[in-house]
Amino acid sequence: MNETTVVEYGEKALDRPVMVVGLPGIGLIGKLVAEHLIGELKAEKIMEIFSPQFPPQVNVNPDGTTKLVSNEVYAWNGDEKAADMLILVGDSQSVTNEGHYELAGIYLDIAEKFKARRIYTLGGYGTGKLIEVPHVLYATNKADIIDEVKSYGAIFNEGELSGGIIGASGLILGLGELRGIEAVCLMGETSGYLVDPKSAQAVLGVLSKAMNLTVDMKELEARAAEIEKIITKIKELEQQQQPGPKEFTAEDKYIV
Amino acid sequence: MNETTVVEYGEKALDRPVMVVGLPGIGLIGKLVAEHLIGELKAEKIMEIFSPQFPPQVNVNPDGTTKLVSNEVYAWNGDEKAADMLILVGDSQSVTNEGHYELAGIYLDIAEKFKARRIYTLGGYGTGKLIEVPHVLYATNKADIIDEVKSYGAIFNEGELSGGIIGASGLILGLGELRGIEAVCLMGETSGYLVDPKSAQAVLGVLSKAMNLTVDMKELEARAAEIEKIITKIKELEQQQQPGPKEFTAEDKYIV
Amino acid sequence: MNETTVVEYGEKALDRPVMVVGLPGIGLIGKLVAEHLIGELKAEKIMEIFSPQFPPQVNVNPDGTTKLVSNEVYAWNGDEKAADMLILVGDSQSVTNEGHYELAGIYLDIAEKFKARRIYTLGGYGTGKLIEVPHVLYATNKADIIDEVKSYGAIFNEGELSGGIIGASGLILGLGELRGIEAVCLMGETSGYLVDPKSAQAVLGVLSKAMNLTVDMKELEARAAEIEKIITKIKELEQQQQPGPKEFTAEDKYIV
Amino acid sequence: MNETTVVEYGEKALDRPVMVVGLPGIGLIGKLVAEHLIGELKAEKIMEIFSPQFPPQVNVNPDGTTKLVSNEVYAWNGDEKAADMLILVGDSQSVTNEGHYELAGIYLDIAEKFKARRIYTLGGYGTGKLIEVPHVLYATNKADIIDEVKSYGAIFNEGELSGGIIGASGLILGLGELRGIEAVCLMGETSGYLVDPKSAQAVLGVLSKAMNLTVDMKELEARAAEIEKIITKIKELEQQQQPGPKEFTAEDKYIV
Structure with missing residues (x-):
């Protein structure tokens, strides 16, 4: 395989869908939201993308079967409230x-x-740093939809994101603008150290409002609760190690 | 040389052969098994693959002659019990x-x-960690041959290989599936620190069963025994350094 | 986008312009000068260059809109004194x-x-090291313009730049020579640790002389003054930390 | 410039020349020998090779002019004793x-x-490690010229060069073999820490014998003497720092 290959699984009629992109990245937030949506909406896989630009790797399923690293596109037919959707x-x-x-x-x-x-x-x-109530930041390639995006609960403070947005999430906005495709990036605040289902919930909240969707969040809540327990444990352990009278440790490397 | 080049040495008729791939990787296990098979079966070199994707390097033979880095394909005509074989x-x-x-x-x-x-x-x-009795794990791109592969002595425990399989061993399964070619990856457990002929023996054991082959393992056994001696020596040295009363060392970097 | 793409914004007539290239690099000097010139001269954007060789990134404007990473070409029609200009x-x-x-x-x-x-x-x-009065060094792909370039205030001491000039600033000279395009690289001395508007001022001074331009430098002066304050602060802090009787610190890692 | 470009300077008739390749590498030995030969033989530049595979860099001459990074081919018409030569x-x-x-x-x-x-x-x-009398090792892509190469003073001990030969010096042998071009790699022993004109002298000695050339080595000898002085100085300094009573230093990081 020397070129990126898109395999299509049959035809699927969609009426001017909204495309949602949730690829791996910091806190796995995008991927958590996209996978949750696919599960809850029972979206249908319509395409798979293989590429020599992906790592040379297969993942292994619980039964020992393998799956070549890929990206996948799912489709969902909306209802009277929500538009059709493509989920990458x-x-x-x-x-x-x-x-x-x-x-x-x-x-x-x-x-x-x-x-x-x-x-x-x-x-x-x-x-x-650990965030108690994660905000959802937005950035967009089209100035005149900013007010609309804010109305869904996303925020943006001047000076934020000064390092830019790196990877597919940013590039789709940049290259989309050149093609006249409007695009919004929604980013959940996250520590950066852990998979973050709580921040994913916040992002899904904004996206649901934007899409006029009602999605059950129980699974994400359960995963967030698990992670919360781990964090609490870490904090307890840290407190137990709070210094009474200072003692030397290998980390200190100095002498009083 | 700007492109991968396959040089063929004459024609070789094979009847629906099994292909065995043993390229360099962790513990050199695949390579050890493939080279052992080529030697024992006196398989015949039929192809050599050169590529600008390989390192820009020649290896030097014991007499000072050089050999461009390559991959090679050997062929072997089976017998009444074992199928024909291609060995990469x-x-x-x-x-x-x-x-x-x-x-x-x-x-x-x-x-x-x-x-x-x-x-x-x-x-x-x-x-x-050092493994006394290495198991052989399997993964496959075809679910309905799992029972067959297990019958040869390979195992798989749910949750293993969660990091996927990286490199040619995995990619051949992944890309093979897209072409409808059934493929199995056999992995010998190994510490990861040393060339591991003992684990190679275990993999060869499973492969021999799968191929209905009888292969002399003396050479691999001898190499395994050598490595075993080295490990014993290392363990002895470690025990001699077991701490009596604690003394400062350059590694400690602190003072009591 | 698989290839570098140049987007042109209308036609612009220029009479044998001088091209000025100010891309990001050490001290951000080239970029500071080029942006300053564009602002002061009110030069007009005539081209934008997008490329898969740039990072996969959008930058985010203060209002939350995004801009794909690019290079830009500006044009300026000169006057009776100064030649027309292209600014990259x-x-x-x-x-x-x-x-x-x-x-x-x-x-x-x-x-x-x-x-x-x-x-x-x-x-x-x-x-x-911190430079009080930064010189401007030159290098050129055409020996017979050296005296002219010196007359603008740039200098060159034998043995300098022995490491060569890396990146666009150098390559444009090297590849330009092969095409018979004369080119000069002007480099402001700088510590290498900080954005350096003061050194940018020095470079702009030489360039203005070369171009017979009069450019207001107030903005660069203001930015230089700000950086100067930061440096003074750093120096004060360093002096306050001058050792009286030596104390152990984490950096010392040893004991007297 | 998107492709490697070979610029030819006129025609040069050569009678089955020997090609000598001296590119930058460990100890700069190959480059020292090739440049010395070009200078002594007054060989004529006949080609220059530019490539996007080279670093994006110009070098700066002592007068401030620049030179795009390149490789160069020189030609020399032999005499009654020595064959014609191409020097890369x-x-x-x-x-x-x-x-x-x-x-x-x-x-x-x-x-x-x-x-x-x-x-x-x-x-x-x-x-x-520092070598007093550097040997010259050989490797070749043609077994039946080994005795000839040995007769010029190069040696090879079984087991040496077990890491292979990396870069142009090795690859020319490997790819040359596929094209039926006989090639020999001559390697001077060197510490690996310094430019090594002394080892270059040794390599030039073997090459001169092979080419039936008489080359003045004064310049290389002078450079070798300079480096020798530097090494002597380093050794003296090291001896002066020989420990009398042990004192703690930042490097020690431990306490007796």
């Missing part, structure tokens, strides 16, 4: 620089093929 | 990401050309 | 080795299209 | 893996164009 999810982003550009171009081809009305790319925003 | 062995895997995909594709082209009935890729599974 | 500025240089060569070739194509009479590439020269 | 020398080897293969292929194209009778690639062999 996957095992990996590109591992090469040029590959990022190539793959983002292919995702936009898919959006164009289905005449997608908008793209939401989902990700995390690393803050370096 | 070599000095290196690809050093670039895309090269892994390109080369795995070329290996599958060779399998298809010879109408290979199945591919076994051989490798190691690093456990991080 | 941008967010990034290539992140791949081959990309550097490809992009430098594209910049030279643009220079040739406009029949540029000369190219000035601007950058910094890292000295590793 | 340059600023850099490829910085990418595939580039190494591409460039070695181009060097072999040049050898074939001139019907070169043999190629000598020159380099160093790092031993990790």
Whole structure:
């Protein structure tokens, strides 16, 4: 395989769908949201993307069968309230620089093929510290939809994201703009150290409002509760190690 | 040389052979098994693969002559019990990401050309600790041959290999599945620190059963015994350094 | 997007312009000068260059809108004293080795299209220490313009720049020579640790003389003054930490 | 510039020349020998090779003019004793893996164009310690010229070079063999820490014998003497720091 290959599974009629992109990234937030949506909506797999820009790897299922690293596109037919949806999810982003550009171009081809009305790319925003109530930040390639996006609960403070947005989540906005495809990136605040289902819940909350969707969040809540327990444990352990009278440790490397 | 080049040495008729792949990897297990098989079966070299995806290197033979880094394909005509065989062995895997995909594709082209009935890729599974009796793990791209593979002595415990299988051994399964070629990866448990002929023996044991082969293992046994001696020595040295009363060392970096 | 793409915004007539290149590099000197010139001269954006050789990134504007990483070309119609100008500025240089060569070739194509009479590439020269009065060093791909360049105030001491000039600033000279395009690199001395508007001022001084331009430097002066304050603060703090009787610190790692 | 470009300077008739390759590598030995030969023989530059596989860099001459990183081919018409010669020398080897293969292929194209009778690639062999009398090791892609090569003073001990030969020096042998071009690699023993004109002298001694050349070595001897002085100085300094009563230093990190 020398070129990126898109395998299509039959035809699927969609009416100007919204495309949601949840690829692996900080806190795994985008991927958690996309997988949760696919599960809850019982979306249907319509495409699979293989690429020499992905790592040379198979993943192993619980029964010992293997699955080549890929990205997948799922489709969902909306209802009287919510628009049709394309959901892009996957095992990996590109591992090469040029590959990022190539793959983002292919995702936009898919959006164009289905005449997608908008793209939401989902990700995390690393803050370096544990966040009690994660905000959801937005960025967009179209100034005149900012008020709309704010109305869904996303925020943006001047000076944030000064390092830019790296990877598919950002590139889809940048390359999308050149093609006239409107796109919004929603980023949940997250420490950056852990898989973060709580921040994923926050992102899903904003996305649900934007899509006029009602999605059961029980599974994400359960996963968030688990992670919460782990964090509490870590904090307890840290407190037990609070210094009474100072003692030397290998980490100190100095003498009083 | 700007492209991967396959040099063929004459024609060789094979009847739906099994392809065995033993390239360098953890513990050198796959390579040890493949080279042992080639030697014992007196298999015949029929192809050599050169590629700008391999390192820019020649190896030097004991007499000072050089050999460009390559992969090689050997052929063996089976007998009334064992099927014909193709054995892929070599000095290196690809050093670039895309090269892994390109080369795995070329290996599958060779399998298809010879109408290979199945591919076994051989490798190691690093456990991080010394293993007394190494198991052989399997993974496969075809669910309905799992019971057969288990009957040869390979095992799989749910949750293992959660990091996936990286490199040619995995990619041949992943890309093979897309082409409808059934493939099994056999991985010998190994510490990850040493060349491991003992684990190679275990893998060869499973493969021999699968192939209905009887192969003399003396050479592998001798190499395993040598390595065993080295390990015993290391353990002795470690025990002699067991701490009596604690003394400061350069590693301690602190003071009581 | 699999290839570097140049988007042109209308036609612009220029009479044998001088091309000025200010891309990100040490001390951000070239970029500071080029952006300052664009602002002061109210130069007009005529081209934008996007490339898979740039990082896969969008930058985020203060209002939350995004901008794909790019390089931009601005044009300015000179006056009775100063020649017409092309100014190349941008967010990034290539992140791949081959990309550097490809992009430098594209910049030279643009220079040739406009029949540029000369190219000035601007950058910094890292000295590793704080510089009170930064000199401006030159290098050129054409020996017989050296005296002219010196007359603008740039200097060169034998043995300097022995490590060569890396990146677009150098490559445009090297590849330009092969095409018969004369080019000069102007490098402001800089510590290498900080954005350096003071060194940018020095480079702009030389360039203004070369271009017969009068440019208001107030903005650069203000930024230089700010950085100066920061440096003074750092020096004060360092002096306060001057050792009286030696105390142990984590950095010492030893005992007297 | 998107592709490797060979610029030819006029025609030069050569009668089955020997090609000598001295590119940058360990101890700069190959480059020192090739440059010395070019200077002493007053060889004529006939080709220059530019490539996006080289670093994106210009070097700066003592007068401030620049020179794009390249490789160069020089030609020399032999005499009644010595054969004609092609000498390849340059600023850099490829910085990418595939580039190494591409460039070695181009060097072999040049050898074939001139019907070169043999190629000598020159380099160093790092031993990790200072060598008083450096040997010259050989490796070759043709077994039946080993005795001849030994007669010139090069040696080879079984088990040496077990790590192979990496880069152009090795690849020219490997790819040359596939094209039926006989080639020898001569490697001077060297510490690996310093430019090594003394080892270059040793390699030039073997090459001169092989070529039936008489070359003045004064310049190399002078450079070797300079380096020798530096080494002596280093050794003196080390001896002065020999411990009398042990004192703690930052390097010690422990306490007796």
